Amino acid sequence: MTPFGQRLRELREDRGISLTSLAHALHVSPAYLSALEHGKRGRPSAGLIHQVNEHFGLIWDDGEELVRLARLSHPRVVVDTAGLSPQATELANRLARRIRDLPEARVAELLALLETDSE
Numbered sequence: 001m002t003p004f005g006q007r008l009r010e011l012r013e014d015r016g017i018s019l020t021s022l023a024h025a026l027h028v029s030p031a032y033l034s035a036l037e038h039g040k041r042g043r044p045s046a047g048l049i050h051q052v053n054e055h056f057g058l059i060w061d062d063g064e065e066l067v068r069l070a071r072l073s074h075p076r077v078v079v080d081t082a083g084l085s086p087q088a089t090e091l092a093n094r095l096a097r098r099i100r101d102l103p104e105a106r107v108a109e110l111l112a113l114l115e116t117d118s119e
Helices: 003-014 019-026 030-037 046-056 060-071 086-101 104-117
Strands: none
Touching (some): 003 046, 003 060, 046 060
């Protein structure tokens, strides 16, 4: 599941809306919406994000948060380390190999570390 897919499912379930009903309202197939929620499809289009924001009445920070989550929701990431240090290339390769085996607590630690370093 992607961050966008998780948030979309939360919005839908919090409001008691079925996947089929939401798909119909957004003019997409239920299969596509399910694939988005489960991380089987890439990032949604800007138009679809806008439709979701409108459908759920998301404005300001909530709407921007959905856009941010969509940007972070590509399920097949490619990391270009050309021109970076050997250590950066090693990190990218080791993370790619091991990410499926990392416990959620460790993933949360790594995300927190990246958030701290980006400030």
